[in-house]
Amino acid sequence: MNQTPVLLCMDAGNTLVKWCLFDNLQQNFSNAMNFSSQPTSELKPFENACTVLGDLLSSVLSDLDNPVAAVLLCNVLGPDFERAVRRLCEQHHVPLHVLSVNTKVPMRSAYENPSQLGKDRWAACLAVSQNSHAQVNLLVSFGTATTVDAVVDQAGWQHLGGFIVPGLHTMFDSLHVNTAELPPVRLGVPASHLDSGFWPGTTQRAIGEGVGRMQAAFVQSLVNQLAHQYEQTPVVWFSGGFAHQMVMYFPQAHLLEHAVFKGLVFDYQCSVQGRS
Numbered sequence: 001m002n003q004t005p006v007l008l009c010m011d012a013g014n015t016l017v018k019w020c021l022f023d024n025l026q027q028n029f030s031n032a033m034n035f036s037s038q039p040t041s042e043l044k045p046f047e048n049a050c051t052v053l054g055d056l057l058s059s060v061l062s063d064l065d066n067p068v069a070a071v072l073l074c075n076v077l078g079p080d081f082e083r084a085v086r087r088l089c090e091q092h093h094v095p096l097h098v099l100s101v102n103t104k105v106p107m108r109s110a111y112e113n114p115s116q117l118g119k120d121r122w123a124a125c126l127a128v129s130q131n132s133h134a135q136v137n138l139l140v141s142f143g144t145a146t147t148v149d150a151v152v153d154q155a156g157w158q159h160l161g162g163f164i165v166p167g168l169h170t171m172f173d174s175l176h177v178n179t180a181e182l183p184p185v186r187l188g189v190p191a192s193h194l195d196s197g198f199w200p201g202t203t204q205r206a207i208g209e210g211v212g213r214m215q216a217a218f219v220q221s222l223v224n225q226l227a228h229q230y231e232q233t234p235v236v237w238f239s240g241g242f243a244h245q246m247v248m249y250f251p252q253a254h255l256l257e258h259a260v261f262k263g264l265v266f267d268y269q270c271s272v273q274g275r276s
């Protein structure tokens with residue numbers, strides 16, 4: 001029997017709870033079939049999430065051909081959700097590793113209270129430190145919120161801090177919910193990619209491109225800030241559910257695929273090395 005110890009990585013975000021398998025021997029993420037997600041709303045109330053998670057994950061956790069060596073959790077959903085995952089791990093006798101900020105990794109956050117920093121932001125910053133050759137980096141995550149974090153290498157990796165603004169879907173939703181007539185809208189293709197004129201002549205384009213341009217302009221303002229501060233243009237990394245689409249608005253950005261999962265695995269590996 002081919003026994004490959006795998007790590008079950010879980011990224012619990014406000015819109016989607018995502019999970020995938022990391023092959024601990026080959027040191028890569030298992031094939032695309034093993035990337036899954038569930039709407040976060042379907043796991044509420046979180047104190048009962050163990051049952052739904054059990055239905056979703058029990059086949060993975062009971063797979064004797066590919067035994068799960070540990071479950072790795074990056075959680076921004078609070079203690080009830082963490083407890084639900086812990087209960088699930090106990091039921092399957094699998095150890096749980098919960099990501100926290102400023103522990104055994106070679107990067108420090110300047111956040112006043114590091115435990116307040118979103119674990120998904122921290123994990124993605126760790127992934128930047130592992131993937132970037134640049135000293136000055138700006139990481140943008142387009143999820144329920146859009147977060148922008150400065151990550152620099154100055155004789156060691158530092159997270160300087162960052163900003164949180166409503167994400168694309170959150171902006172579209174707030175216009176729809178707070179007005180009488182504005183429809184639900186999706187991110188539009190920017191005018192530069194279309195034959196149509198620059199100025200939007202439909203409601204879809206007016207909102208869809210307006211929000212896209214607004215988010216891109218926000219990113220550009222922080223690129224300018226870092227360039228001024230460090231006298232070099234930062235490398236910009238995009239992650240999160242809307243990253244692919246936002247590259248149309250900001251072509252100089254690099255996509256950082258699976259940023260949270262990459263940071264989560266790195267955090268786990270550092271903690272295991274720290275223990276041995």
Ligand SMILES: Nc1ncnc2c1ncn2[C@@H]1O[C@H](COP(=O)(O)OP(=O)(O)O)[C@@H](O)[C@H]1O
Binds near residue numbers: 012145240241
């Ligand atoms: N190709 C895509 N795959 C997954 N989500 C996408 C994609 N394109 C847009 N989205 C949107 O991205 C959001 C989820 O992003 P994600 O980074 O998982 O958010 P969160 O971490 O806040 O749960 C959803 O609102 C989803 O509609």
Ligand SMILES: CC(C)(COP(=O)(O)O)[C@@H](O)C(=O)NCCC(=O)O
Binds near residue numbers: 014015117119143146
């Ligand atoms: C800002 C966030 C809501 C983003 O979460 P997401 O959009 O990925 O679901 C999350 O990182 C969070 O809850 N942060 C805690 C506050 C902070 O980072 O300062």
